[in-house]
Amino acid sequence: MIFYFLRNRTKFDIVHIHDIFILPQLCIAFFAEYFGLKVILSPHGILDPIRLQKKSLSKSLLFKFLVYPIAIRAEKIIATSEKEKHDLIKLGFERVVVVENCIPSISVKASNCYSYLKSQKLTLLYIGKLHSQKGIIELLRAIVPYSDAIELILAGPDDGMEFAIKQFISKNKLPNVHVLGFVSDAEKAELFSLSDMFVYPSFAEGFSISILEALQAGLPAITTTGCNFKMVETERAGYIVPTNNLTAELSKVLHAVLLKREKLLPMKKNAIALVKNKYSIDKMAQQLHEIYEK
Known part of the structure; x- marks a missing residue:
């Protein structure tokens, strides 16, 4: 995924990253910023104060030295609720907007297992x-x-x-x-x-x-x-x-x-x-x- 992005980076204007504790996606966000592309992040609640308190040492270090520097420079951070937006602003992020999750109306045939x-x-x-x-x-x-x-x-x-x-x-x-x-x-x-x-x-x-x-x-x-x-x-x-x-x-x-x-x-x-x-x-x-x- 990283090499695909590097080979094709000139085709992109915006890079939208989800789940920001996944290392390959963080690397893409880092290179996107390096090459001057706009980066948008969707944390999906994983930067909630309670979750951050329970992070392992490795994830805490990842947040401090990679996630936070990338997020603070992001063009936009998308929160899924006003509460999440408030929490992100308290962490020091300013360019936060709210887009609530939605779902398509898809009909799935139910199984007969239960x-x-x-x-x-x-x-x-x-x-x-x-x-x-x-x-x-x-x-x-x-x-x-x-x-x-x-x-x-x-x-x-x-x-x-x-x-x-x-x-x-x-x-x-x-x-x-x-x-x-x-x-x-x-x-x-x-x-x-x-x-x-x-x-x-x-x-x-x-x-x-x-x-x-x-x-x-x-x-x-x-x-x-x-x-x-x-x-x-x-x-x-x-x-x-x-x-x-x-x-x-x-x-x-x-x-x-x-x-x-x-x-x-x-x-x-x-x-x-x-x-x-x-x-x-x-x-x-x-x-x-x-x-x-x-």
Whole structure:
């Protein structure tokens, strides 16, 4: 990738880099700046203060000596929320604009792998990395009292927490929790159809595509203030809980939902309308086009 860029650099006016802790992409950004090309960066939430505090020594050094110098000179840094923009400005970056994530309306044929998970219980779905920052252990603690009334599906690749999650499930005897690992788009579509709600209890997030996909599929969402997605609550497409005392806050919401599951029906309609009206891929493309033109 680096050599392709160097051979063809005269063909480019702008270089837009995503995921800025990947070394080959950082090298391309470095050479692009060296050759006088405009560089645009999309950190996608990975420069959140909480995430930066938890970086390994190698990534901290990478940030200090390579990421930061490149980012401070970038033509634009694209944040996915006002919160992320605020955090980036606090780090010293000035040319920050907000472009919220959007998703295309694509119909994927659902698989038929998980029919055994179909349940009359309230079925919660989480799709994302199994990482300590995602609040999964706090979610598990919240559902312990409701193990007879709730099924929880955890789908996504391990990022350091799968062993601890499985230990918790075993210790607390939670047969209602299912850890599936990575799932394909077809499997994801099936899980959406089997679930009643999407839950994403992350302590800090840029702007989660997983939440948008779930809303588009008609799943009301339970998210946190750390997810920077206020419209879930303002558009009555789900619930937002504070990250402080997360287990207790999740427990309150789950209790309320179990008492009045009929409230989920209008929320499902609101979820679909929210993505259709506010987060179309055409809107995002127009915003990026305007940034490139400037």
